[in-house]
Amino acid sequence: MNRPFLTLLATGLSLIPAFALAETLPLPLSGPAYTAANEAYSAYERKDYDLAIAKAREALRQRADVTRLNTLIELAERDKKLRDQPQPLAASRPASAAPGFVAASRGFKAYDREQFGLAAQSARKAITQAPRRREYRLLLIDSLQRQQRLEEADRATSDALGVFANDNTLLMRRKAIRRQLAVPLAIQGYRALEQGNTALAVDQARKAVAWAPEIAANQQLLISALLAAKDYPAAEQAAAGSLALDDRQAAPWILRSYARDRQGKLQPAQADLNRALSLPGLSPSERRDIRLFAVDAALARGEPQHALEQLQTQGNDDSDEVTRRSGAARAALRQKNKGPNSLAQFPPPPLECQESTFGLTCAIWPGSSHDAGTALASQAYAALARKDPATAVALANQAVARAPQNPAYRHLLVSALTEQKHLPEAITAASEGLQTHGDDARLLVMRGRLRQQSGDDAGARDDFTRALALGSLPAYEEAGLYAAIGQRRTARERLQEARASGELASVSDLQVAYLSMQAGDDEAAHAAFRKADASTPLTTTAAQDAAYNAMRLHEDDEAVGYFKRVIDGQKTAEAPLSAQQLFDTRRTVGDVSRTIGLTSTTSYRGNSSSGLSAAPGTSSSGSESNDLLQNSTELSWRPLGYRNGRFVELYGRITDTLWSKNSDSDTGADALQGALGVRVKPFSSVNIMAALERTFPLGSSNVDGDWLVRLGYGSSIGTDLRVDVPSWWTSQLYAEVGHYINDSRDYFNSEWQVGRSYAIGGTGSRWVTFPHVVAAIDYDSKMKSEAGGGFSSGDAGGIGIGNNVRYWFREDVYNAPRSYVDLSLQYRARVFGEDRAKGVFARLTYSY
Structure with a gap:
């Protein structure tokens, strides 16, 4: 038997996003959370602000969803500050509860005791005293909804929107309330339609549509009731109104086509059917049902030849439904019956709805008959709509058992199992459906998505490839599948085809x-x-x-x-x-918006030669002990912005040796040097930096200027602040190679630190300590020499232990801390090369 044409995309499934928008009413407090909250309100009323804050936070810890307690904390902190640190203008005004808060607190307490009438009364009083307190208005709306005083709740929501225009929560709440108001009206309308009371059905359906026009089932009911009343012009108008809201579903096109056909508007009626057939996402079975509906229309108009032409599009379909219609058309031709048949031979597509507390879940059945699984499938869709996947799975299994040749029920079963998070069972159900029905594009796509989620990328790729080979999917869906299998160029081409065709x-x-x-x-x-x-x-x-x-x-x-x-x-x-996700988002804001940076580093190297720690261009004997204190301060600018991590920076640097144990080394003005340069980070995901700079003497320094080419690489894990855990593993590696062009001098240095970071003071602290082990290697070609019978290799390597203490600061609502001060202290032992690899190493860094 042919699968019936389910318009659940237009009716039943449209309830799913509708219910997703409806907010769940806040649950009254109970148990320890209720006790803590009650004590918090009482403490606030007697001006014990510290206790009020502590109790409110304890209640929030147990019930984080009760956001109104944040208001209590906010007011308690404000009034505590006014009491303890009075401002000049407020010195003569005693601290008192915020306007409306006393009444509101009584309302919140009543709400938690499920005394919703008293809660609403207190909320109205609080709103009168503080009309711009949004939480007081939400308390009134919630309390009225709890009492099912929905029309009052709707008025209260509209009043609130008059103060808080375009508030998303209030808009969603009003939509949810109005949908609730529409539910009993729609159910009464459907019952009246079933009983043949078309006048009552039309009246109730109009009211349901007025409250919730976006619910397709309400629109379906109104159009079907008008068709049953044979008010075809009104039905056509109602269908047009439904299409104005959403013209992507087949049902209203089909119903309007019927209404126009009954008025003799044959060309517009056929145009509506053509539009329904052209909608993306229709399966071959759905297109077949629409064409059979067109055949019925042609037979009813007395056009058997046109009916036969429509049937020829079905190819080799020898089902009972096609055979019956072919016989009727040929019989009409033989009898030369060119007059229209009675309207009873072409009734409107029957509407079948399932009732629930959420409203109606409806389907229309053009061109085909119901099968043994229809009622069960409708109930399963209703269960999905009310977020009850377990019931939907049970009902879908029964529908499959009763009508195993109907692929729609397989789709339904896979969807229900997926919603239930039973991915292996959903994959098995899809596989069984494919064994029964052969290659079905929808089932292949569904199984492919499930395999993706399960980590079976090869299996997903195979399913997507098979679905694409069938060629029955809309171009825009094919674009998504091509992207999933890595053929992005083809995906873009298919997407462009969909755009050009109007799809x-x-x-x-x-x-x-x-x-x-x-x-x-x-x-x-x-x-x-x-x-x-x-x-x-x-x-x-x-x-x-x-x-x-x-x-x-x-x-x-x-x-x-x-x-x-x-x-x-x-x-x-x-x-x-989560707290860390929000922090990372704020960190991204800071990174993307930053254009200027300032870094100043003061470093100390004990028992080391000057090497790379000295100002570039200086020289010293590699065997000579030299304790140094140096500073390097750099200012940078990104003229082109962040560029997704592929930025260009212009920078200037001043370097100086502040103190040296070796009296022969230049210090102060004699060692002062500058540099101007440009560096480029060419990759977003790889931390490689290339730089070209010009060094030059400053002050009384006699070192010649030079050109320096540098290439650096960095890799790190856990070097940023964490706000979700008290400690975390940290690793950072940096390596740089450089060449002084005039001096023909090459150098390399690297440092790798591994350890564990600890938030000083616990999770969320901006102070972090980082005990670690360190390995460092450096090389300087200028220090490679032979002197006094000895040999200097120019390289040095050491390992050791160290600790960093860092303080993060300069943050706001949108930016994570953008600056830090970091103190690092290490002791290294020489592993190879020169003695400069060992000793005490200290750095104080300020980064703005």
Whole structure:
């Protein structure tokens, strides 16, 4: 039996994002969290601010979702400051509770005792005293919803939006409330339609659509009720309204086609069916059902020849449904019956809905009959919509058992198992479906995605390749699959074909952005993110993806803007970032926005020759002991910005030997040198830096200027601050090779540190200590000499132990700490080469 045409993409599945938008009402406090919160409010009322803050934080530790306690902490800290450090203008004004807070605290306590009527009454009083306190308005809305006083809750939400315009939480709450208001109306309308009371069905459906027009099931009900009442002009108008909201689903096109056909608008009716057939994502079975529906329309109009022409598109299909229609068309031709058949022979597509507390889950069935699994599948879709995947799996298994030849039920089963996080079982179900139905593009794609998540990249690639070979997927979906198998050029070509053919018109701008990113077309993704954001502000997750996309295009200011929105949106985000993820985002803001840097390092090398620690261009005997204190201060500028980590820096440096144990060495003004240069970091993900600089004497230094070419490499793990753990492993390696052109002098130096960093004072502290082991190697061709019968190799290597203490500072809401002071102390033992490899090494670094 042919698979029935399920319009669940237009009805049932549309409930899933609808319910995802609806916020869960905050649960009343109970147990220890309730006790702590109650004590916090009481302490605040008697002006014991320290206890109020402590108790509120304890309650938050146990119930982090009760964000209203943050307001209590904020007010307690404010009033404590006013009490302990009164300002001149406020000195004569005694500290008192914030306006409305006493009433609100009573309301919060009542809410936690599930006395929602009293909570609403207290919230109204608090709002009167402090109308711009958003949490008081949310308390009123929550309390009214808990009492199912939904129309009052809707008015309260609208009042709140009058004060907090475009507040995303309030907008979502109002949408959720209105959907709740629509549920009983839609259910009553469907029951009336089943009982043949079309007038009541139309009335209730209109009310449901008025409350929640974005729910496709409500629109389906209204159109079907108007068709049942044979009010075809009104049905056509209702279908047009549904299409104005979303024209990417087949159901409203089919229903409007029927309404137009019944009015004799044959060309527009056929145009609607053609549009339904052209929608991306339809399976061959779905296209077959629409064509059979067109055959029924032709037979009803008395056009058997046209019906036969439509049937010829079915090829070798010898199913009962095709055979029955072919026989009817040929019989009509033989009888030369050119008059239209009765309307009863072409009824509107039947509507079948399943009721739930979330509303209706509906399907229409054009061109085919129900099968034994239809009712069970509808219930399974309803279970998925209400986030009950276990029930959906059980029902989908029953539907498959009753109608094993219907691939839609296999798709449903795989989706339900995936939602249940049972990936191996979902892969098995997809494989069984493919064995039963042969290569099915949808099942192949579903199994491929599951294999990807399971780490089976080779299996995923095979599934995607087989799905692409079938050629039945929309071009934009094929683009995503080509990107997944690494053929990004082909992915971009397919995406461009979809854009040129108008196929992307039915795809959201945000989806286009992600498809473009997968295909490696960052410029197209950037434009699509902008367009999506202009129509509906991006979620925090999408804004973060848009930020990284902008970074790759060197749109630094725009990237920073997106990242700041991500940071601002954490309080209302459905899936907020962890503390470390938020810190890393703030670190990225600082890195991308930085254009100027200042670093000053003062270093001490005990029992060492001057070598590379001396100012470039100086010389000293490699065998001579020389304790040195040097300073190097550098100012840098990035004229082109961050460029996704491939930046160019112009820099200037001043180097001086402040003190030397060797009296023959130049110090102070005699050792003062400068340098101007440019360095380039050519790769985003590899820390390689190339530099060219001109060194020159300053002060009374008599060292000749020179040209220096440098190449450096660095690799590090755990060198940045962590805010989620008290300690972490740390490793940092740096190596540099350089050549002085005029002096024909080569050098190399490297240092590798491995140890464990500890936050001094615990997790989140800005003080960090880093005990470590160190290995260092350096070489200087100028120190390679033969003198007095001895030989100096010019190289030196040592290992030892050390400790760094670093303090991070200069941070704000959007930027992680951008500056630090670091004190490093090491002792190294010589392993090979010159004696300069051993001794005490100290560095004090200031980085701005």
